[in-house]
Every structure is written in C-alpha cells, then in structure tokens.
Amino acid sequence: MNKIDLTIAVLVLIAIIISSSTLVYTTTVMSNVSTLTSDVSTLTTSVGNLTSTIGTLTTIVGDLAEKVGGYSEAIANLTARLAAIEAALAAREKETLIVGTTDSVELTLDPAQAYDYFGWCILQQIGGTLVAVKPGSTTGADFVPELAESWNASADLDVWDFTLRQGIKFPDGTEFNATHVKYSFDRAIGLIPSIPEGAPAGLGYDAIINRTEVLGTYKVRFYLNFPFSPFLGILACRASTIVNPKYAPMAQVNYTAGDPRASTPVAFVGPYYLAKWDRVAGRDIEIRLDANPYYWNATSEYPKTEHVIFKFYSDPSTLRLAVEAGDVDMAFRHISATDVLDLQTNPNVKVWWGTGAFIQYLCFQEKYAPFNDTRVRVAVTAALNRSALCNTVFLGLADPLYSIIPPGMLGHTEAFKKLGDANYTLTRSLLAEAGYDESNPLTFDLWYESSGHYPSSADQAVVIKEALEASGVIHVNLKSADWASYKKNRDDEIMQAYIYGWYPDYVDPDDYAFLYWAKWIHTNYDKVNPDKYNQQVDLYNQARATTNTTLRAELYAQIDDIAVEMCSVVPLYVSSAWAVTKPNIYGIYLDITQDMRYWLIYIGE
C-alpha cells in the first residue's frame, strides 16, 4: 500500500546521499589523483586519469551488478562463512588479547614527546629502557636490568655508569650499543625547546642530565647537574625509551597515526611492535600490537600473547557493558568504582586489584583572605572527612591520604592524621580565633573540574562541602569549570580553594613531595611563607642527594610535618587500581608503577 511513499522516501534519501556523498567521493577521488601525480603542474594529465577513472567506474558498476548477483549465493552460504569465521576466531582466541579502554593516545608515540598515560603504555609494549621496575614490586620500586645489565653511581650520585646487555638487535638488524643510548637522551633533550611539554621537558631531563658519554661499545656514562638518587626511576620511565637513530631523526617527528615510522617494527626493541594504528579525528580507533620477532627476551617466551588489540570506548559505562557482554577479554582504566564492585559478583569476569598512584589534593589560594591566614587553612583541613569522601564517592575503592606521598612508597607517612578527620572542635576553636562563628561562618568558593578530567569530581565536591558545613562554622559555594577554564582560573589565581590531582611520572617520592609547594599549582605558598618553603625545598634536595632509604624517609617525613603545619596543599585520597578481565586471563601485575605489562598477560583455559 505504501508503494508510492516508499518511492518518495527513497527519492529523498538518494538526493541526500548524492548531495553529501559527492563531498566524500570527490575528496577520495581527488586523493587518488594526488597519488597518481603529486605535482599540480601535471594536473591536466591527472584530470585525464580522473576521467578514465570515471570510465572504469562505469565498468565497475557493471561488475558490481554481477557482484550483486553473487550476493544472493553469498547470503546462501553466509552461515557457512560465519561458522568458518567463528572457528577462525576460536583458533585465534588464544593468541589474541582484546583490550577495551577509555584511554586514547593524546598526541604521539615519540618517546621524546609523549606525555600521556596511554602513549606511555603503548611505548612500554613496543620499546625498551636501560632499567625496569620488577613487576609486582610492593615497597617502592626495585629496579631490574633490562637493556643495561649492571650499573653503579658515584659517591655523590651525580655520575652514573651503565654496562649494556650485549647481543640485542633492533629489528632491522642494527646491533644495540652505547651510541644509541647517548643518541636517545641527546635527542630527547635536544627536542625540548621545539615541543610544548614532551615527556623529557615535563620530567626536566634538561635540568637533570648534564651530558651523556660513550665509554665503550657497551658502556655509557651520565653526568648529572646535581646529586640525584631517583635517577633509576627516570631511566625506567617511557621517556627514556631507547630509539633507533635510523628511524628517529634529530628533527622533531610526530609518531602519529599513518606515519610509516609509527607502525614500523624497527624503531624500538620492545616485546611488541605497532602493527596497526588508526586514529579518527585525533582519537584512537584501533591499535594492534604484534609480537616483535626480534625481541631480545624472546627466549623466555615473551610476549605470551601473539596479538593485542585495543578497542576504544568513549565512556566507562559502555566499556563496562562491553566487558560484561564479553566483547573484550580485558577492560582496563576508568571502569567506575560502582561498576567494578558489581562486576566482582559477576562469575563471568575476574577483577584484579592493585595499589594506585593517582592522588588528589585540596589547594588553598594564599594570595588573599581568608586563606592567607594559616589558622583558617588548618581549620578547614581539620574539618575534612576523607573516609566519608572515599566511602561515599569511591565506595571504599580509594584510600584516605594523610601525606602527599602515597602508601607503598618510600617516605609515606600519616602526618595529616594529626589534624584528624571531621575534627570540628579544632575547626571551631581555630576559626573562632580567626573571628568566625555560627552567626558569621567562614564562606568561600570550592572549585571542581566539570568536564571529566578527574574521576567523579562533582560528587567529591558535594561530599566535601557537606563535611565542611557540618562544622556549623563554614559555608561553601560550589563552583565548577571545564578543564580549560579551570586551568585558566588556576593560573589567574582566582579560585579560593580547588581540588587538583597528580599522576606520577616516575616511581619515586621525589615525584610527589614537591607538590606541597609546586609553583605551577599557583597557591602562592612560596611567596607568602618563604622560610617554610625554603626549609622544605632544602629537605627535598637533601633527599635527592642520598641513596640511604632510611635517611630519605626521615627527610620526607620532615617535609610532611611542615606541610601539616602550613596546610597549603592538603592530600585527600589515593586511588586504588583495578582491571577487569574474563576469568581465563592471567599474568596481570597492578603494582605501584601503574604500568600494564601486556607481554606478561596470557590466555589460559
């Protein structure tokens, strides 16, 4: 009956398809033209080709007609094909690991430039560093040889010698030697000025490393600008990935999708190489890692799984649905606390727990009243209720943090416990001194980030507000801004109190302690309390200058004590880490490094 309106609808559809596909078509056809001739001067000929293209197109249409005919039987034996595919998948299952994630490489896979979790994660699978952190390290990081087999540091920790493992080859056959090490670090530092904040810049390689020297084919020496005990931590992180000079020119390269250098196996010496990297509009669509046949440690049967395919989801809840539906073997990063708790009870999946390293902390703008008054800062700090925060927002999957250095790491203390949680008596007395009471409560804006840069930041803010106001002498206005504006406000120093977060570059207290006074957080602590600030910096540098762990721990403890006294940056919580897999997945280590080492993961029965 609806014969005619069908035709009309189709008419419309055709019109729309034509009008818009022409866009896509023309562009694609043009790109053919460009491949046929890159030179605009020979455009005419290419236009000729274009016409011929169109000519062949018509013939193709003819072929298509036949194809369509072919489809009928294709559909007929589709079931057979499907079955075949099923079988093929079943066979491939054991050597293919499908990972679902909400991450995406931010910019590039050039170790000198990548500075995002996922970029580093991929780099770790395809690249190698001189030293590595032993999987499953519990207290701090214990470093094991990787491309270097041994090392020793000078007495005052500013000269480091490394002896390299022999017989390692880059996939193109190049023998790995000391020159590559020197090259890699020279390059990283050399690139710093030309890139925004590539990893080395962020880590401050240029500030730490003075120069690198080749002592022999397999001996290399680092001269540092100052004693620096955490140096191994630096060497173990992705930015120190050794590159093959042939494929990593000194000039800045973006190892971005489509760049042949990005997907070639020969740039690095890792257990995998990047077999496929599709990005759409600056977001990853598909990444496939294949086992690197030249991996130096292949003898020990690494990698355990032949292929790793990453599947990219835009949000945690769809990722959860996917892992439940069995679309992925493994879901890692950003599955929400709620979801992971539910999944624990789901027999079809296995949940892996690990220590986290991501922390969040509360910053006070000391430039103006009220928080230029230390008593007020301490009072508010005392009114915080960290356990409520962790239990309500993170359902216990985050731990209250009483020192900027997270547990499981050298120098972690419980310093802020001194002020207690929801310690309203202290709050009231201090605020009374500062001239606030029920009738005249302390009122300030608490800012949080609203575009999902931090986990459930809005909920955090709500809970914190409630805890503070429970003191009866504090009134909080919640304010929010999306990440860009938030950062702007931070730099403009217009936010009275704001929640901020930190994720470590290298596994060492050295990469946390400085947060108390970091200039880029713009609390103005260093300007308002220079003497305390200098004390802390001094302690910090002392800690850098010794490998004596007890001494270092002691020094960091002192830093914490001053921080408690001043309450300029107040630790709130440390996240825990978890991954969700199918029950038949093994070999996952979620240790303090936060690294996911895919070459250790294997699919069992």
Next chain:
Amino acid sequence: MSKIRSKLNVLKHFISEFTSLTKRGPSGWMVIIGVIIVLAIVLMTLLSPWISPHNPAATNVGPIRAPPSAEFPLGTNHLGQDMLSRILCGGSIMLQVSALSVLVCFLIGVPLGLFSSYVGGNVDKVISLIIDAVYAFPGLVIAIAIAAMLGPGVINMALSIAVVYIPSYFRIVRSQVLSIKELSYVEAAKAIGAKWHTILSRYIFPNVVPSIVVIATINFADAVLTAAGLTFIGLGISKAIPDWGWDLYDGWRYLSSGAWWIITFPGLMIILIALGFTMIGEGLSELLNPKLQH
C-alpha cells in the same frame, strides 16, 4: 483576512473560556492535558521545600543506590540522596532556564522579525541572511560553544539556548508579516497615514500572536530538552543544586550497575514536562490552523 480574523477569534475564544476546549475535539483535549501537566509540575517544584521528605542535597540520608522502597519511594542515588526529594525540586533549574530562554527569544526574535520584514529591502535581506546562517546550523553545537564560553549558570544556559531558537521566531513572524502586510486593511491603515509602529503594533502584531504562541510552547519543550542535553554533556549548573539533568547523567553512569531508578524517574519527568508543552503547542497549532477548520 477572514482567515486571520478567525484565527484571532479562535485565540480570544480559547483564552476567554478554557473549558470550552473540551468541545473542540481531541486537539482541545491535548491543550487541556498539556496545561494541566505543566501546571502540576510547576506547582510541585514550587511546593517542594515543604513536601519533600528529605533534604534533596543531603548525601547518605539512605543507603547508597537503594531500590525504591517504602522509605524511599523512588530509591536513592549513588550518593545515598533521596531520589523522590530530588525529583520534586529537580525541575526548578530547567523551568527557570527554559522560561528565561523563551522570554529572551520572544523579546528579541519577535521585534526583530516584525521590524525586518516590515522595513524590508536590504535591511531585511541582511538580517535574514544572518538569521538563516544561525538557523541552518546545528543548534546544539552553538549552544555548547556558547555555554562553554559563558560558563555554567542559569542565565548563561538560557542565553545559549535562546540563541538557537531566536531564528524560528524571526522566521515565523517574518513570513506572517509578509503575508499580512499586503492585506487590504493594512493597506488602508497606511492609506489613512497611520505611523509604521502603530501599524505594526495595532494591525500586524495581533495577527502573528497565535503562531508565536504555538512556537513559544514548542520552544519551551525544546529548551527543556536542550538544557538536559547540555547538562548531559557536562555543561550543567553546579551539582550542588538538585537537577533532573544531572540525575539523568548520573543515572546513565550507574545504569550499567542495574540502578534503573536513578535514570528512569528524572528521564520520565523531563519527558513529561516536554510532553506537556508539546501537547499544548500541537493542540493549539491544530486549533489555530485555518486550513483545518470546517
């Protein structure tokens, strides 16, 4: 002319005796039901401070993500907040935003349309070009951009939504005026030397009112939905204030964990209010459509 007259009469009629709508067939009923829904929700929101069982903003008043029960008829959300209390007052922001945006649209779109179409000539051309440029563009994108630019806040949100819907007012008014302008009695008015603003306000404006009313109600519904959409993308008002949009967003995050009640009820409320306005709009547009009168 008779058409417009009848339109106007119908409108007067409608205003004068709301009840007579019952005699006007299904369209009449649509309007009545729509109005009732809207009024009910507005009333509910106004009364919420007195009728809500718990403080809607207080966390942990109940267990976390508790399904509907005697104590918490609509369950609790991920922060242990009482959904019922949140539902009761959660409409306020949306209503404010959409009301405000409709007002802005009206105050800008209508005069602009009247003016532009009445003056005609190049002025009209230019204005129409600009308006069409906006109109021919995915509204939500504009809204998002502006919302991001202005930052969160009721007024900002309303403005960002208003920008999207001004064109539809402008267009409807303009087309109406262009048709009315040529009508004999307007000509006559001109002939007897009435001032242009008199003609606009006295002769033309009354005749475009009906179509504006229709647009406004539809716009109201759209505004609610857009507001929800903006919140959904994360450009909503600070979370301290209970809001259906936020609850919907949270509900989405916790839907996968089977907490259907967090998303369902706010969702239904939004549908309901949007439905209310849409029904009014649809009913009116049919009642006021001269081509459909016997």
Next chain:
Amino acid sequence: MGLRSYILTRILLTIPTLLLLLSAVFIVMRVLPGDPVALHFEKRATPETMEAMRRVLGMDKPLWMQYVDYLSGLVDIPYLFEHGYPNLGKSMQTFEDVGGQIFSAFPATLELAIYSTLIATLIGIVLGVISSKHYHSIIDHLIRGFGTVTYAIPIFFLGIIFQLIFGVYLRWLPTGLRLSPTVSPPTGLNIGGIHIATGLYTIDSLLEGNIFKFFECVKALLLPSLTLGLILSGIFIRLTRTNMLETLRLDFVTAAKARGLNESTITYGYALRNAFLPVLTMMGMQFAILLGGAILTETTFSWPGLGRYIVDRINFRDYTAIQGAIVMFGLFVTLVSLAVDILYAYLDPRIRY
C-alpha cells in the same frame, strides 16, 4: 531564471553565510576562557616555552592576521589537490591536519545522518498518511500521541534505554562503536590502480563485496540511527499529517473523487504528491536539528563522528579544529538544503525559477 542559475546563486549565497558563521566562531572561540597553549603545559609552564608554543600555533600574530591566514588556507587549491581535503590548518592540540581529522570523522556522522533520516522519513510519512486518512479516529489519536511523545523524549535517554535493552539484557546488538574491533574497517572498491572508498561503512563493505562486514556495520548502525530516527519521526508525522489533512480538503481531491478514481491514486497520486512538498522543505531545515541530535547520539554510542569531535575539541579549546568542523557542518547543511531545493523543483512543476 533557470534552475541551473538558481542553484548557482544558491551556492554563491552560501559563501557569505559560511563566512558569517566562520567569523562568528572565530571570535567566539577566542572569547572562550582558557587558552590552547596553557593546556599543553602542566609542570613547567615557563613564559619562554609558552611563547615558543604560541609561535608553533601561530597565535603570536595579531588576530586579524590569523583570520586572514585561515581564510587564505581555505582557498588553497594546490593543498586541496595534494591532500584531498581543504587546508583547515593544524590542530592546536594534536598538530595533525584538521582537514584530515574532519574528513576521517565526517563519514561516520554522514552515515548516521543518512540512515536516521531514512528511518524518520519512512515512519513519519507512512504514519502521517495513515492518521490523516483515519482523521479523528482512534488510530489517528494513537499515531498523534506517538508523534508527540517521541518528540518529547530526550534523545540520549532513548539511546541509553535501547543500549540497556538490546545491548545489555538481550545482547543482540553492540552498545557502541562503528564496528566490532575483531572486524577490520571495510576497504571499499579496489580495482587496478583505482581505490574508491566513501567512508560510509555500509557502502564500502558492499563495494568490497564482503557481505559479512556489511551485516556487522548494519548491526552497529541499527541502534544509533534508530534512536535518532525515532526522535525525528515525530516531527515528520506531525508535518505529513497536517499537510495531508489540508490537501485532502482541496478541490482537486474532491474533483478526483468525483471522477471515481480509486483510493490509492487519490491518497498518493493526489494528496501525498502535493502534501509532500512542504514536508520536503521542512526536511531540509530539520537536517541541522538532526546533526545537533547526532552529537548527543554519538556521545551515547561512542560513535566516532564529527559531533563527538566538536565536543572534544571545545574542551581542548582547539580553535582550528572547531572552526574546521563548523565550516564542514555549514557546507553540509547547505548542500543538503540545495539538494532539497532541486528535488522540490523536480517534484513541483509550478516551480521553474
């Protein structure tokens, strides 16, 4: 004037429109708080590095010069031929060609748009006709109700509900993404040196002749396009219905009845043929709305299209990217309305411009 010259003028007219949009966006983006440079730095944002970055992004120049540069980029024909897409500048976040990014994201949106329009139109016209034929009967009320309700449902709400039902509980359809990762994207047509790919997976998979992939694509497309289509169908139902009712009252329909023509000829050949014209115009306009809805749909279904791209980029204050996307959207909407006009002219003999 003839149809051709009309179309020409239409195309010419879009240029000022686009310019307008562009300038507006250009300014708006720069009024936005937050600056793309700062977003690149966390720890060590020294003024020098910031300056260097500004230079890299070409933001050290005065605004008007940036604007001119941008426009001149748009008309950079050699570039167009070299890359196959216009020069929309480099992304301020990823340093990739915005043109490339957009043209890789666009087909996804396009595909979604096409199929949801198809669904919306079909549902809209069929139901609209039915309800107009049973004017004031129970069927009519039901259909009207349906139309009104669909119009009032928040699009992402519907999408989520679908995900829950078909993705989680029934496990019939994927809950997101354009294609399951175990399936590689269709390559399109490869014959000799020629490579034709539309970027529309459904079409490409057919061109490739891989029926299996085709079904995969359809499976992935189903939920998003159904969501969007259903939401939009409300408008079309309403439109078709009212226009049908109006047309059915016109003399020539009565005349046709008086000539004893059969029901279907009258409904379709007479009423619908004429009632469809305003619906068609509306469709042209609705397209912008559809694209707006696509943004929410894409977010809900992790659909890697232009809508999600824009949302991302706004968060990053990626000026160039957003400008590019806007230009793209503008062009697209214009093209569609143009197509609608042409179709209109074809369907209505009275219009001969």
Next chain:
Amino acid sequence: METPLLKVDSLFVDYPTSRGTIHAVENVSFSLEKGETLGLAGESGSGKSTLGLSLMRLVPYPGVIVKGSIKLDGTDITKLSENEMRSIRGKRIAYIFQDPMTSLNPVKKIGDHFTELICTHEPNKSREEALERAKKILKNLGIPSERINDYPHQFSGGMRQRIMIGLAIALNPDLVIADEPTTALDVIVQAKILDLLESLRDAYGMALILISHDLSIILERCDKVLILYGGHMLEYASTIELHKNPMHPYTQGLLQSIPNIELADQRLRAIPGSPPDMLHPPKGCRFWPRCSYATEVCRVKEPPLVDVGHNHLVRCFMHSKEASRH
C-alpha cells in the same frame, strides 16, 4: 411512463458539528429526464452545492445523507457500496466544480488526468488509446491537443474549465452536475462555457444539473428550476411556468433582482436581510424573517410543499391556503 434518469426522493443531509447539527438539505425531491437540464438556484449557503455533491455521495466531512433516496435509472445509489459508487462517479455522473484554478492536480499533466480517469473506468483501455481519446476531446473543446503534456498552471481559467468539462464528458456520462461552472470566470468566457455545456448536452444526449446563484442564467438555460433556501426547496417548476408566475415571495424577490432589458424603467430590488444562520434556523418558514408577506403562522409552522398545478410546487402558506379552497 419509463423511470426517469434521476429521481431524488425526500433527501435529508446533515452536518453534525461540535456546536450542533446543521440540516443543510431537508426533504428535497425532484426528478430529471435524459437530455433535460435542471437548474438549482439559491443564495450561497442555501445547500445547493451540498445537494449537488450528495447526488454523488461526496458530501464533505462530517456531512451525511440521513434520509431519502437517490434513484439513478431506478437503482438507489444511497444503498450502493463505496466501490460500486466509485464506478458510477465520473462514468455515469460527472461533476464540474466552481473553481477551475484549484480543481486540477497541480503536479499532474493534463494528459495524466485523462488517462487515469479513462483507465480507471475502462481497465481494458491502454494508456495510448486513452491519450488518443483525450486529444480528441480537447480538440473538440478547442484546446490544441499538443498541450496535453502541459501542467494545469500553464492554462488560463477558461481553458481549465474546458478541461474540467472535458474530463466530465470524457466517458459520456448520463448526468453532468455543473456547480457554478462560470462564477470564477469573466463574462465573455462564461457565455462560451455555458454554450459549450448545452451543445455537449445535446450532442451526447445527457442530463445536466446547473447549480447557480444567478437565476438569470438558469432561466435562460434550463428546462426546470428548483429554488433552494436554507436547505428547503421553496419552489420547483418548469422554467416557463416559473417565469410566467413566480409564486414564492423569495422567487419573486430573486426575479426582481435580475436586470431586464425589456422593462427599461424597472428598478432592481434586492431582498432585504441575509440568509439564515443554519446552526439556529428560524422556526416555521425559513424565509419569514425576510418575507414582506410574513404572518403569525409563518413564524410557528413550517409551510407544506403544495402542487399548484402544472407540476408547479411551492412551499408557502399563501398558496397552500388557496390550494385548500379549490
């Protein structure tokens, strides 16, 4: 005597609306022979169009035929199924509408109008044959046959009315109903169209019902006249008879409002007042509020329809009294 072509018996048509029921046609009866022309006269709103359409059972929504019979060659078409009715429309009864500008499908070529009509009613006919016939008809109507592929909007009003007529006679029906066929046209064309209709009637020997508000046209073109007022038939007689002695005050009023060349000094008189509101029609005689002879009885009682001889029917108390005296 053989059954008349068309026999309408006490026909009632109602419009039930939300504000009340309108009795658009009440108790109308007449009959029509082959080749005869009947004129339906009355002001707008008198229900003449409704009557015309009800003869095809096309009374617009929500109108319904409540009572009475319409016999076409003896078969009561009010009893027929919708399908049977369809086969009658256009084939046996054709209708010509008032406004030629809006009565043709703007998106269909003229040819298509003909072919679809012919092919619907004569399925065995091929499209080509249909087109051939269409061309012939158009030529007869004085429209160049090559214009068969033009669209309606490309024709003038007069030509469109010719086309409408062409469509009406295409299947040479027994009865053609022309509803104000010329009101939308200018005077010269009017005459032409009416002549055309008459010639066709004679040529095809079909019956014609001419609906018009203009009594003069009817008097000069019709064999019988039926005067409608507010849905009631006030007078029904042969044209000559009516011309000789119009009995109903309304008819007389109408006649006096016609300019007449013979009586140069006659001054035209319009009927005072305006047609009745059909929602709340006056009790008794529908015409009394405007009737100069109205008496008490007219206001309360509805006058019967009486035959005053020579098949001259009139609905007025003045004459019903006389009739009773005889």
